[in-house]
Amino acid sequence: MEKADRASGLFWFLFSLFVSYESYKLGLGNLYQPGPGFLFFWTGVVTAILSLIIIVTSLRNRPPDEAKESIFVKWNVTKIVLVLISLFLYALLIEWLGFLIVTLLLFIFLLGVIEKKRWWFAVSVSLLVTALTYMVFEVALQSQLPKGLLEFLRF
Amino acid sequence: MVEILQNVGYGFQVAVQPLNLMYCFIGVLIGTLVGVLPGLGPAAAIALLLPTTFKVTPVSATIMLAGIYYGAMYGGSTTSILVNIPGEAASVVTCLDGYQMARKGRAGPALGIAAFGSFIAGTFAVIALTFVGPFLSNIALEFGPPEYFSMMIVGITVLTYLSSGSMVKALLMAGVGLILSGVGMDTIGGKYRFTFNIQSLLDGVGVVPVAMGLFGISEVLSNLETEIKREILTTRVKNLFPTLKDWAVSIWSIIRGSILGFFLGILPGGGAVIASFASYAIEKKVSKHPEEFGKGAIQGVAGPEAANNAGAGGAFIPLLTLGIPANPVMAILLGALMIHGVQPGPLLMKDAPDLFWGTIVSMYIGNGMLLVLNLPLIPMWVKVLKVPYYLLYPLILLFCLIGAYSLENNVADVFAMLIFGILGFLMKRFRYEGAPLILALVLGQKLETSLRRSLIMSHGDFSIFISRPISLGFLITAALLLIVPIITQRKKLSTLKED
Numbered sequence: 001m002e003k004a005d006r007a008s009g010l011f012w013f014l015f016s017l018f019v020s021y022e023s024y025k026l027g028l029g030n031l032y033q034p035g036p037g038f039l040f041f042w043t044g045v046v047t048a049i050l051s052l053i054i055i056v057t058s059l060r061n062r063p064p065d066e067a068k069e070s071i072f073v074k075w076n077v078t079k080i081v082l083v084l085i086s087l088f089l090y091a092l093l094i095e096w097l098g099f100l101i102v103t104l105l106l107f108i109f110l111l112g113v114i115e116k117k118r119w120w121f122a123v124s125v126s127l128l129v130t131a132l133t134y135m136v137f138e139v140a141l142q143s144q145l146p147k148g149l150l151e152f153l154r155f
Numbered sequence: 156m157v158e159i160l161q162n163v164g165y166g167f168q169v170a171v172q173p174l175n176l177m178y179c180f181i182g183v184l185i186g187t188l189v190g191v192l193p194g195l196g197p198a199a200a201i202a203l204l205l206p207t208t209f210k211v212t213p214v215s216a217t218i219m220l221a222g223i224y225y226g227a228m229y230g231g232s233t234t235s236i237l238v239n240i241p242g243e244a245a246s247v248v249t250c251l252d253g254y255q256m257a258r259k260g261r262a263g264p265a266l267g268i269a270a271f272g273s274f275i276a277g278t279f280a281v282i283a284l285t286f287v288g289p290f291l292s293n294i295a296l297e298f299g300p301p302e303y304f305s306m307m308i309v310g311i312t313v314l315t316y317l318s319s320g321s322m323v324k325a326l327l328m329a330g331v332g333l334i335l336s337g338v339g340m341d342t343i344g345g346k347y348r349f350t351f352n353i354q355s356l357l358d359g360v361g362v363v364p365v366a367m368g369l370f371g372i373s374e375v376l377s378n379l380e381t382e383i384k385r386e387i388l389t390t391r392v393k394n395l396f397p398t399l400k401d402w403a404v405s406i407w408s409i410i411r412g413s414i415l416g417f418f419l420g421i422l423p424g425g426g427a428v429i430a431s432f433a434s435y436a437i438e439k440k441v442s443k444h445p446e447e448f449g450k451g452a453i454q455g456v457a458g459p460e461a462a463n464n465a466g467a468g469g470a471f472i473p474l475l476t477l478g479i480p481a482n483p484v485m486a487i488l489l490g491a492l493m494i495h496g497v498q499p500g501p502l503l504m505k506d507a508p509d510l511f512w513g514t515i516v517s518m519y520i521g522n523g524m525l526l527v528l529n530l531p532l533i534p535m536w537v538k539v540l541k542v543p544y545y546l547l548y549p550l551i552l553l554f555c556l557i558g559a560y561s562l563e564n565n566v567a568d569v570f571a572m573l574i575f576g577i578l579g580f581l582m583k584r585f586r587y588e589g590a591p592l593i594l595a596l597v598l599g600q601k602l603e604t605s606l607r608r609s610l611i612m613s614h615g616d617f618s619i620f621i622s623r624p625i626s627l628g629f630l631i632t633a634a635l636l637l638i639v640p641i642i643t644q645r646k647k648l649s650t651l652k653e654d
Binding site: 039051 | 327330331348375379545546549569573577580616
């Protein structure tokens with residue numbers, strides 16, 4: 001965990017510096033009339049100190065066989081990245097293609113490509129889920145999901 | 156006393172309206188379901204279902220969302236006992252003895268005592284809530300900005316103190332949450348902060364998309380790599396009603412669990428999870444046969460299950476009377492109430508008595524429903540558990556996507572959720588907790604306003620926080636919570652060195 005702590009500690013340290021700098025630009029005001037950056041400047045200072053503590057403790061507890069340690073070992077990176085890409089694409093395309101089409105595509109992708117289920121199973125489950133969620137959210141709860149390309153159907 | 160009874164009567168009128176009864180039922184049913192399903196807790200469920208309540212009145216919405224929380228406490232025990240997988244965090248301890256009971260063929264009494272214990276404790280908590288709530292509201296009316304500031308500091312400190320991992324990391328996360336709460340318009344000066352000319356940041360960072368990301372999406376991402384193994388007991392569950400002997404052994408555990416849970420629930424930063432752990436520890440300590448714990452002692456199921464339900468009830472007190480959420484679930488509920496235009500706090504009882512008393516009384520009814528609902532439906536929940544994860548996770552993801560989008564029919568919320576999903580996943584990897592972040596994010600704006608107002612009030616004199624006795628009391632508590640772990644750690648280190 002030590003290597004990971006050093007990496008994350010460094011990240012939060014830089015983040016804190018950035019926040020304090022931005023807050024300073026916003027104006028700290030004075031104690032009589034604290035400005036918009038006041039609280040966040042000091043929060044940034046405190047989080048910077050906390051992240052330094054994390055870094056220092058991880059340096060102290062450095063294990064001898066650290067060379068072998070890697071944060072990315074055993075990660076099933078491909079699967080996670082693919083799922084994330086599909087989710088981001090869903091968000092990007094939902095207003096253009098409409099809820100029905102993107103949901104169907106997302107489910108076919110998750111079941112057929114990621115989980116490698118047989119295509120007829122993936123397609124039929126996807127159709128069923130899309131229809132059911134549409135009934136629940138659009139028809140029953142009137143969530144006003146985007147219609148996108150299917151706008152002309154007016155259903 | 157008469158006034159309270161009148162109020163309860165009024166609450167009944169609100170709660171038994173058919174529509175509200177229906178929402179109460181839907182709430183506890185969904186709550187039980189998310190309690191049963193591992194990988195989806197009450198926090199994510201409330202965030203997910205919030206958009207579905209936009210079309211109903213705030214009272215019905217609150218009744219349903221509250222039902223999800225205490226309903227989840229019931230459902231969580233079922234999976235702990237039958238599958239040895241806690242459906243949510245407050246049922247982790249129930250696995251220890253519940254699953255062992257099930258292996259010995261006593262799944263029925265374990266489920267039964269969990270349900271009855273939950274019912275007794277839940278009802279106790281609601282009765283206590285009825286009496287303590289108005290009392291606290293009256294005290295809180297006297298609070299000024301310094302008291303609120305110090306109280307919120309205690310809330311955040313307690314949560315970091317109780318965090319399971321490193322306290323430094325938990326404090327850091329609280330700081331990050333506080334910083335995120337600053338995004339958007341400054342409520343006092345009207346200046347935009349940390350928006351970097353990004354249109355969707357002008358309104359600030361929404362609690363709900365962040366919660367969905369941290370508790371929903373990130374959970375799925377973590378589970379994608381590790382296949383969840385489930386070995387469901389195939390034996391039929393019978394004899395749900397505990398025997399007289401079971402009752403005799405566990406009734407005191409239930410009573411102790413109820414009282415302990417309730418008080419730990421009120422405590423800012425406390426709640427159901429801590430209550431269940433504390434109850435297990437106490438039951439083991441007072442038992443004449445502590446060696447039986449972990450091998451199927453019924454007290455080990457009865458106590459914690461009572462405690463987590465009482466804790467869930469108690470957690471409503473700081474939210475409804477002070478406007479301060481005690482834990483992440485309450486933080487999301489606070490966000491939900493604010494979206495509905497309700498401002499929880501000491502004035503809530505006067506301004507919206509239908510919501511205050513209606514919700515409390517609906518919890519009496521909801522607890523009854525849960526008892527009736529739970530025992531006969533156990534076979535159904537077991538079937539739900541057999542739904543394979545490759546079907547479950549796409550559904551959870553889809554609900555998150557729909558939920559985030561329909562908050563404001565805005566794709567920006569979906570992106571925010573996904574980004575916090577990735578952050579949450581990395582935080583899990585690097586052992587940071589999400590709870591302090593959410594709590595600080597929700598409290599942030601109030602914390603800043605009360606700090607700045609206090610300083611304006613005192614003309615820049617920080618002693619205003621320690622010259623007022625209530626505020627001083629809060630700050631001393633917070634300081635103790637921060638100092639005690641450092642001292643105990645030093646002691647541990649020195650004893651280690653001596654060894």
